[in-house]
Amino acid sequence: MLDRAYYGAAGVACPLLTMSCGLLAGAILLASASVALAQPKDAEPATRQLHAEVLRSLPFGDRADFDDAQRGFIAPLPADIKSADGQRTIWSINRYAFVTGSAPATVNPSLWRQAQLNTFNGLFRVLDRIYQIRGLDDSNMTIVESDTGVIVIDTLSAAESAKAAMDLYYQHRPRKPVVAVIYTHPHADHFGGVKGVVGVDEVRAGRVKILAPDRFMDHALAENVMAGNAMFRRSLYQFGPALPPGERGQVDAGHGKNISRGGTFTLIVPTDLIRERYEVRTIDGIDIEFHLVPGSEAPAEMTLYFPRFRVLDMAEDTNHTMHNLYALRGAEVRDARLWSSYINESLDRYGDRTDVLIAQHQWPTWGADKIAAFLKKQRDLYKFIHDQSVRLINRGYTPNDIAETLKMPMSLATDWSTRGYYGTLSHNAKAIYQKYLGWYDANPANLSPLPPVEHARKTVEYMGGAAAVIARGREDFKAGNYRWVASVMNQVVFADPANRQARELGADALEQLGYQAEAATWRNAYLMGAMELRNGVTPLPSAGALSFDVIKSIPIEMIFDLWAVRLNPEKAEGKAMVLNWRFTDVGEQLTLNLENSALTNLRGKLAAKADAGFTLTRATLDSILLRQTTFANAIKAGDIKVEGEPGKLGELVAMLDDLPAAFPIVAPEPPRP
Ligand SMILES: [Zn+2]
Numbered sequence: 001m002l003d004r005a006y007y008g009a010a011g012v013a014c015p016l017l018t019m020s021c022g023l024l025a026g027a028i029l030l031a032s033a034s035v036a037l038a039q040p041k042d043a044e045p046a047t048r049q050l051h052a053e054v055l056r057s058l059p060f061g062d063r064a065d066f067d068d069a070q071r072g073f074i075a076p077l078p079a080d081i082k083s084a085d086g087q088r089t090i091w092s093i094n095r096y097a098f099v100t101g102s103a104p105a106t107v108n109p110s111l112w113r114q115a116q117l118n119t120f121n122g123l124f125r126v127l128d129r130i131y132q133i134r135g136l137d138d139s140n141m142t143i144v145e146s147d148t149g150v151i152v153i154d155t156l157s158a159a160e161s162a163k164a165a166m167d168l169y170y171q172h173r174p175r176k177p178v179v180a181v182i183y184t185h186p187h188a189d190h191f192g193g194v195k196g197v198v199g200v201d202e203v204r205a206g207r208v209k210i211l212a213p214d215r216f217m218d219h220a221l222a223e224n225v226m227a228g229n230a231m232f233r234r235s236l237y238q239f240g241p242a243l244p245p246g247e248r249g250q251v252d253a254g255h256g257k258n259i260s261r262g263g264t265f266t267l268i269v270p271t272d273l274i275r276e277r278y279e280v281r282t283i284d285g286i287d288i289e290f291h292l293v294p295g296s297e298a299p300a301e302m303t304l305y306f307p308r309f310r311v312l313d314m315a316e317d318t319n320h321t322m323h324n325l326y327a328l329r330g331a332e333v334r335d336a337r338l339w340s341s342y343i344n345e346s347l348d349r350y351g352d353r354t355d356v357l358i359a360q361h362q363w364p365t366w367g368a369d370k371i372a373a374f375l376k377k378q379r380d381l382y383k384f385i386h387d388q389s390v391r392l393i394n395r396g397y398t399p400n401d402i403a404e405t406l407k408m409p410m411s412l413a414t415d416w417s418t419r420g421y422y423g424t425l426s427h428n429a430k431a432i433y434q435k436y437l438g439w440y441d442a443n444p445a446n447l448s449p450l451p452p453v454e455h456a457r458k459t460v461e462y463m464g465g466a467a468a469v470i471a472r473g474r475e476d477f478k479a480g481n482y483r484w485v486a487s488v489m490n491q492v493v494f495a496d497p498a499n500r501q502a503r504e505l506g507a508d509a510l511e512q513l514g515y516q517a518e519a520a521t522w523r524n525a526y527l528m529g530a531m532e533l534r535n536g537v538t539p540l541p542s543a544g545a546l547s548f549d550v551i552k553s554i555p556i557e558m559i560f561d562l563w564a565v566r567l568n569p570e571k572a573e574g575k576a577m578v579l580n581w582r583f584t585d586v587g588e589q590l591t592l593n594l595e596n597s598a599l600t601n602l603r604g605k606l607a608a609k610a611d612a613g614f615t616l617t618r619a620t621l622d623s624i625l626l627r628q629t630t631f632a633n634a635i636k637a638g639d640i641k642v643e644g645e646p647g648k649l650g651e652l653v654a655m656l657d658d659l660p661a662a663f664p665i666v667a668p669e670p671p672r673p
Contacts, residue, residue: 037531037534037535038507038531038534038535040106040248040249040511040527040530040531041248041508041511042105042106042248043104043105043106043512043515044477044480044512045480046479046480046482046512047105047106047480047512047515047516048105049480050108050516051103051105051108051109051516054108054109054110054518055103055109058109058110058414058416059414059416060109060113062416065117065320065363065416066116066117068363068364068365068366069117069120069362069363070120071124071363071364071366072124072125072126072127073120073122073123073124074122074123074124074125074131074172075122075123075168075171075172076093076121076122077093077121077122077133077135077136077164077168078164078167078168079092079093079094080092080094081136081160081161081164081260081263082160083160083262083263083264084159084160084263084264088262090158090160090161090260090261090262090263091136091137091158091160091161091164091260091261091263093119093121093135093136093257095245096115096119096245096251096257098245098246098247099112099115099116099119099251099252100116100119104247105515106247106248106515107247107251107515107523108515108516108517108518108523110419110421110518111251111252111421111517111518111519111520111523112251113416114252114254114320114321114416114419114421114520115251115252115520117320117362117363118135118252118253118255118256118257118362119135119257120134120135120363121134121135121136121257122134122135122168123168123169123172124363126142126311126356126358126364127309127311127355127356129144129145129309130142130143130144130145130306130309130311130356130358131143131145131169131173132358132364133165133168133169134362134363135256135257136156136161136164136165136260137156137157137158137161137189137193137256137257137259137260138189138253138255138256138257138258138259138361139154139156139157139189139190139256139316139360139361140154140358140359140360140361140362141153141154141155141156141162141165142154142313142358142360143169144286144306145173145176146179146180146283146284146285146286147284147285147286148176148177148179148284148285149176149177149178149179149284150169150176150177150178150179151178151179151180151181151182151283151284151286152166152178152180152181152182152197152198153181153182153184153304153313153360154182154183154184154189154190154191154360155181155183155190155191155192155193155194155196155197156189156190156192156193156196156260157188157189157190157192157193157259157260157263157265158192158193158196158260158262158263158264158265159192159193159194159195159196159263159264159265159266160193160196160260160263160264161193161196161260161263162193162194162195162196162197163193163196163197164196165193165196166178166196166197177207178197178198178202178208179207179208179209179283179284180208180209180210180211180283180284181194181197181198181208181209181210181211181268182210182211182212182288182304183210183211183212183213183216183270184213184301184302184303184304184313184315184316184360185213185216185297185298185300185301185302185315185316186212186213186216186217186219186220186223186298186299186300187298187316188220188265189259190316190360191212191220191267192265192266192267193263193266194210194266194267194268195264195266195268195549196264196266198210198268200268203268203271209271209272209283210268210269210270210271210272211270211271211272211273211274211281211283211290212270212272212273212274212300212302213273213274213290213292213294213300213301213302214273214274214275214292214294214300215273215294215299215300216270216273216300217269217270217553218300219298219299219300220267220553221550221553221554221555221558222558223298223299223331223332224331225554225558225562226561226562226565227330229659229660230330230663231329231330231331233662233663233665234328234329234330234665235329236528237328237329237524237525237528237529237665238327238328238329238521238524238525239253239258239259239329239521239524240253240258240523240524240525240527240528241258241259241261242528242531243524243527243528243531248515248527249527250523250524250527251520251523252421252520253422253520253521253524254321254421254422254423254519254520254521255319255320255321255323255361255362255421255422256361256362264547265547265549265550266547266549267547267549267550267553268549269553274290274292274302275292276292277291277292278290278291278292279292286306286308287306287307287308288304288305288306289304289305289306289307290302290303290304291303291304291305291342291345291346291349293315293317293339293342295334295335295338295339296317296334296335296338296339296342297315297316297317297323297334297339298316301315301316301317302315303315303317303342303346305349305350305354307353309355309356310353310354310355310356311354311355311356311357311358312346312350312354312356312357312358312371313357313358313359313360314343314346314357314358314359315359315360316359316360316361317339317342317343317346317359317378318343318357318359318374318375318378319359319361319362319378319417319422320362320363320416320417321362321417321418321419321420321421321422321423322381322418322419322420322421322422322423322424322425322428323422323423324422324423324427324428324431324521325339325382325385325423325427325428325431325432325435326423326427326428326430326431326434328427328521328522328525333431333432333434333435334431335435336382336383336385336386336428336431336432337382337383337386339382340379340380340381340382340383340386343375343378343379343382344379346375347372347375347376347379351368351371351372351375352368354368354371355367355368355371356371357371357374357375374417377411377412377415377417377418378417378418380412381412381418384408384409384412385406385425385428385429385432386432388406388429389402389406389429389432389433390432390436392405392406393432393433393436393437398433398441398443399429399430399433399434399441400430402429402430402432402433403425403426403427403429403430404426406425406429407425408425419518420518420519421518421519421520421521422519422520422521423519423521424518424519424521424522452494452668453494453495453668455491455494456490456491456492456493456494456495457494457495459491459495460491460492460495460496461495466492466495466496466499466501466502469488469491469492469502470489470492470499470501470502470505473485473488473489473492473502473505474505476488477505477508477509480512482509482510482512482513482516483509483513485505485506485508485509486506486509486510486513489502489503489505489506489509490506490666492506493506493533493666493667493668494667494668497667497668497669503533503534503667504533504534506530506533506666507529507530507531507533507534508530510526510527510529510530510533510666511526511527511530513526514526514527514530529665529666532665532666532667533666533667537662537663537664537665548622548626551622551625551626552618552619552622556581556583556586556588556590556603556618557590557601557603559621559625560590560592560599560601561601563599563652563656564598564599564600564601566656566657566658566659567594567597567598567599567655567656567657568655568656568657569597571654571655572594572597572599572655573597575594575595575597575651575655576594576595577593577594577611577612577648577651577652578591578592578593578594578607578609578610578611579591579592579593579610579611579612579613579614579648579649579652580592580606580607580610580612580613580614580643581613581614581616582606582613582614582615582616583616583617583618583621584615584616584617585617585618585619586617586618588603588604588618589603589604589605589606590602590603590604590605590606591605591606591607591610592652593607594652599652610644611644611645611648612642612643612644612645612646612648612649613642613643613644614640614641614642614643614649615640615641615643616634616639616640616641617639620634620639620640631649631650631653632650
């Protein structure tokens with residue numbers, strides 16, 4: 001899988017990142033880190049005070065979620081899930097055994113509560129014939145017992161975890177065959193484990209159907225490929241896989257514990273797409289009404305209703321947390337208005353005939369009244385953020401103003417399911433701004449400011465130099481003004497990344513912000529920033545093999561566009577070439593054109609006049625991308641036939657930059673040792 005694998009190998013960066021891809025490398029890097037890391041510090045008085053206020057202001061006495069999260073419990077997860085070769089532990093829920101009892105001073109009590117709820121794990125009976133495996137990933141696997149077999153909804157992010165989920169289920173239920181797999185949406189934690197559930201031969205033979213929402217494959221590949229390298233690096237900040245789990249480290253991911261790391265990422269192409277807004281299918285005696293909800297939590301997504309069981313599966317459109325309209329790892333923003341409207345439709349259509357609401361993250365909700373109340377709050381949560389952000393936008397507010405001004409109405413602010421453990425009101429409001437107005441706030445002073453390092457140097461100089469800024473920063477730290485200290489120390493560090501004192505003080509401020517954060521994602525980001533300020537960027541291991549399932553699914557023009565986004569413009573300056581490509585096994589052809597330092601391709605066409613032409617199979621290209629062979633070796637072996645000038649290809653490849661495995665974030669460059 002998406003191991004370090006994705007780093008730049010043959011130029012294809014982390015194709016399927018979403019979260020899961022993101023998680024791996026970090027954990028691996030951590031596990032193998034032999035350097036002693038600077039230790040996190042304790043909570044400061046201001047942080048303790050804030051936590052005391054949280055305890056006073058939220059309804060901690062309401063323990064209904066604890067009942068629901070444990071209801072129907074059958075058996076816990078196995079202690080460790082190993083990688084296919086048995087060499088590595090890819091998941092161990094026991095790493096979170098510390099998440100118990102009252103909140104430590106270093107964790108926001110509201111997040112601590114959520115982290116406890118997300119730690120309940122194992123096989124659960126939702127009702128007769130519907131089971132869930134929770135805690136084996138951040139997402140759930142749902143199993144529906146059909147007349148002769150089982151229907152599996154979502155397959156976690158790694159084949160090993162998915163297999164462990166199936167094994168756990170079969171230990172407690174009759175071993176009936178899988179008759180269908182349903183992917184609710186193309187995020188990797190919902191399909192990456194599919195080969196742990198079914199073999200590709202069973203699918204090819206028609207024994208197992210794979211259902212998915214329309215345009216599933218486009219989005220599985222498109223959403224995260226082009227900027228995959230950056231998303232991968234940034235996702236380490238969002239999920240914190242490189243942070244050791246602990247009271248001063250990672251405690252949760254917000255809408256689940258975390259994602260397994262370093263397992264086998266797989267993909268089987270769906271055999272049956274849901275294309276209509278509502279579509280009913282009968283699968284092995286079970287009627288399922290699918291509702292397409294594209295452009296909500298994912299660009300392709302669907303919810304499921306089971307009339308026979310009076311069960312509604314909201315996929316990932318409702319959660320026991322505010323979700324992300326913008327993901328901190330970097331992503332296109334989501335449409336809150338549309339998302340809310342789908343929830344409203346579900347409430348209208350199914351609200352009065354649903355006894356249990358399940359989802360593909362976290363625990364179910366039982367009882368018509370509670371379900372209606374839950375759906376209304378989820379619906380209004382996204383509508384409120386949308387409408388109120390737009391209201392302020394139209395009054396001229398800029399993103400930071402909006403984030404600071406907006407306050408949730410009491411009815412949503414005191415409801416556990418709408419609090420921000422994954423998304424936050426602050427960053428989601430900015431997502432609304434981004435959706436409608438983009439990055440520019442219309443203030444021309446912000447149109448072309450100096451770049452970060454120059455800006456920081458001038459700022460620190462005008463403020464009287466680094467020593468003066470640090471001295472005042474220490475006062476503000478004592479006063480608990482961590483946001484300001486983090487921001488101003490960032491200026492000093494960007495002016496001089498070797499300034500140890502600034503790095504330390506900046507790290508201390510970020511750390512307190514992490515301890516204070518209610519959102520798991522913010523906590524992870526802050527603590528990761530603190531760790532990297534103190535210890536520098538840990539180099540990632542070198543790239544390994546890419547996931548075959550992913551590579552072979554990437555459309556041919558996208559493979560060449562992944563080269564195009566690595567083209568070094570200085571090396572390409574003044575160069576021009578035309579290369580013809582024929583792929584005999586898939587009957588594809590394509591022209592690759594370099595001029596004006598831009599690499600373009602035209603699928604389905606060959607140029608009449610080309611500098612060189614290459615005839616090969618797509619399988620050969622895939623094995624080159626998988627690093628099983630090289631262009632040179634494949635030509636030597638006769639797997640690539642070359643016409644014209646064979647040297648042209650080497651010339652082009654030499655113009656492609658390698659992608660950095662771990663670029664700096666909290667400092668302009670890695671610190672000097
Ligand atoms: Zn998910």
